[in-house]
Amino acid sequence: METNDDSKSAATAEPHNAYLEEKAFKSRTLLIFGTITDAVAADVTRRLIALDADSGEKPIDIFVSSPGGHLESGDAIHDIVRFISAPVNMIGTGWVGSAATHLYLAAPSERRVCLPNTRFLIHQPSGGAGGQATDIAIQAQEIIKARQRIAHEIARETGRPIDTVLADIDRDRWLSAEEAVDYGLVSRIIQRKIELR
Known part of the structure; x- marks a missing residue:
């Protein structure tokens, strides 16, 4: 077999x-x-x-x-x-x-x-926003909130100023x-x- x-x-x-x-x-x-x-x-x-x-x-x-x-x-x-x-x-x-x-x-x-x-x-976080204009606006706001949250986490854990981190993660x-x-x-x-x- x-x-x-x-x-x-x-x-x-x-x-x-x-x-x-x-x-x-x-x-x-x-x-x-x-x-x-x-x-x-x-x-x-x-x-x-x-x-x-x-x-x-x-x-x-x-x-x-x-x-x-x-x-x-x-x-x-x-x-x-x-x-x-x-x-x-x-x-x-x-x-x-x-x-x-x-x-x-x-x-x-x-x-x-x-x-x-x-x-x-x-x-910074990225997103593939799609759908109706109001949904795209909501998704954009959420990405901005996530960007702030990530920047604050990096700043807290590295001791770097938040403005420096925000500039660093822009690209x-x-x-x-x-x-x-x-x-x-x-x-x-x-x-x-x-x-x-």
Whole structure:
């Protein structure tokens, strides 16, 4: 009897994925890679709550490499990081942009680190407004409110004046790891896990 190669590889992948999931949970490590969506937010917040229930004192490490995505999904992760009791280390790698920068700022300054080749992107939110003129006006007002909120968060977490931040996020503002440290997004650049503790 012939077996389907796809079903064999899927069956092999399932135990492997379960093993990796268990290892990640035991090491109290989460990955936020790729676009931030409501599904990503639901998965990450569920894991954060589970890890917090496991221990409210041991740190949780979150590796972030994301271009951003849905702002409110980033908000959900941001708020849960602050809601739980367990301390959270945010570790930037690859690139941390837009809504990903927002959730990255949920950790206190001393717990925000990055690897040497990380790049950061801050900018104002964008939206694809459509529909009737009154609906477009409402959406525009909401984007302006979100811009103010993001700017205040960046200002509070970096110690920069709000007017400076508003000017900085008017267009895409890219920062290297070193520039992100100077700006106040990141406390320090690390190269090895031992430097995290």
